[in-house]
Amino acid sequence: MQRYFIPNGTSSLSKNDQHHIKHVMRMKSHDHVIICNEACYISEVIIADEVTFKHIKALPKIHKRHVVLVQGLPKHPKIETTIKYATMAGVDKIILLPMKYSVVKDLPSDQKQLRYHMISKEAAELSHRDDIPEIKFVSKLEDITLFNKTYLFDELSKHMIQDDTHDPVMIIIGPEGGIHQDERDYLTSKGALSTSLGPLIYASEIAGVLAIQTLMTFL
Missing domain, CATH: 3.40.1280.10 (SPOUT methyltransferase, trefoil knot domain)
Structure with a gap:
């Protein structure tokens, strides 16, 4: 499943990632991706002029040495x-x-x-x-x-x-x-x-x- 990161200090996908979802991956509304912003979620994308998303399920966090x-x-x-x-x-x-x-x-x-x-x-x-x-x-x-x-x-x-x-x-x-x-x-x-x-x-x-x-x- 394709994974995207939300830029720090924002709550939306970057323009590059929106372009990737719409024109490279050719996704449609309700397709699933993984969205990460401190935590990661399986999310549903909504395709319009701007690509937005809705979280469906939180994923377990990877705990590792710093x-x-x-x-x-x-x-x-x-x-x-x-x-x-x-x-x-x-x-x-x-x-x-x-x-x-x-x-x-x-x-x-x-x-x-x-x-x-x-x-x-x-x-x-x-x-x-x-x-x-x-x-x-x-x-x-x-x-x-x-x-x-x-x-x-x-x-x-x-x-x-x-x-x-x-x-x-x-x-x-x-x-x-x-x-x-x-x-x-x-x-x-x-x-x-x-x-x-x-x-x-x-x-x-x-x-x-x-x-x-x-x-x-x-x-």
Whole structure:
């Protein structure tokens, strides 16, 4: 069943989603979709000049561990890979920032940020999530408040990740060039635990997704 999200602060479908219902899916009044806005419902659409809906049945909420991914900015196409698959893996928030080894130093334009949000929205629909993760951009590590459980995934670490608790967790992944020693020292001084996904080295754009899957627990 097709899933749609209500934009924050509104009670109606976006113009793009209304177009999708009418002209792409070619739905008719009384067809059923899933509408999500904090909670998800099986809903009946009413097709007129504007597409509206009526909730029929509430769906069970997915309860999962709260996971935040901090990702050092990779090159442009790789950001989209990270956002798409981190969303599908269940991340709650993605924080993107330039790090010392980032090739890309500038934060994305407003247009690119809108595109990233659309990628996340589509991935949330495909994976049948209840919500769309927040995507935030910061200019430096010092702007981030670490969690009590913060893991720095570092190729130099020999400590394999072992954590099957339900506590909120923050994951930090470096860009293509890895973690600079100054960043490593700063993060560990703030309480981040240096850890590893194993003996293999993974590309930056997928390392975060693997870390999320390793740490994700459903309640």
